[in-house]
Amino acid sequence: DQQVKQNSPSLSVQEGRISILNCDYTNSMFDYFLWYKKYPAEGPTFLISISSIKDKNEDGRFTVFLNKSAKHLSLHIVPSQPGDSAVYFCAASETSYDKVIFGPGTSLSVIP
Amino acid sequence: NAGVTQTPKFQVLKTGQSMTLQCAQDMNHEYMSWYRQDPGMGLRLIHYSVGAGITDQGEVPNGYNVSRSTTEDFPLRLLSAAPSQTSVYFCASSYSAGKQFFGPGTRLTVL
Numbered sequence: 001d002q003q004v005k006q007n008s009p010s011l012s013v014q015e016g017r018i019s020i021l022n023c024d025y026t027n028s029m030f031d032y033f034l035w036y037k038k039y040p041a042e043g044p045t046f047l048i049s050i051s052s053i054k055d056k057n058e059d060g061r062f063t064v065f066l067n068k069s070a071k072h073l074s075l076h077i078v079p080s081q082p083g084d085s086a087v088y089f090c091a092a093s094e095t096s097y098d099k100v101i102f103g104p105g106t107s108l109s110v111i112p
Numbered sequence: 113n114a115g116v117t118q119t120p121k122f123q124v125l126k127t128g129q130s131m132t133l134q135c136a137q138d139m140n141h142e143y144m145s146w147y148r149q150d151p152g153m154g155l156r157l158i159h160y161s162v163g164a165g166i167t168d169q170g171e172v173p174n175g176y177n178v179s180r181s182t183t184e185d186f187p188l189r190l191l192s193a194a195p196s197q198t199s200v201y202f203c204a205s206s207y208s209a210g211k212q213f214f215g216p217g218t219r220l221t222v223l
Binding site: 004006032041042043044045046049089091093096099102103 | 147
């Protein structure tokens, strides 16, 4: 049973608009959440993280929102750029020193 | 720094053969892990290690062995390869389990 779910396998967005990628989790012990980005034929790269003591974390064009009561987080990319086209993975762990569980990924296409 | 390196990049095996996927990091990271990526399944954790001499199972450990004799190296052994182990394998390392640095991957095909 998947503990981290990304129910949208793909998403298309116009350049300049907002991209919103969603993630749900089932393990209430998860306390630390991350987003990774992956281009074809490369390893994933870390994008942004958030711990459960926060409900929002920003880094430039990327913002992650966490709703612990709903066991839901989202990644907002504003404005979206063609170079953002990649697969985005949501991941979670119980502590920052525990194993990290990944979701199945969402493939984002930003159309020029 | 080379970061996380993985060898080989590509490998074809026959069913029943064994092999070792190599992973090394030069960042003095304590935490290392192995994932496999399959279509529609995302990245699934095979085994992980929180330091030299310590390993633990992830989500899909069956058919794989690991050891961590040094901080730098974390090899993944396939004991008797099966077609279900056809996948792309990624090794990662980090100071903690959070912000991991991934290697470029090994694409394994088992016939």
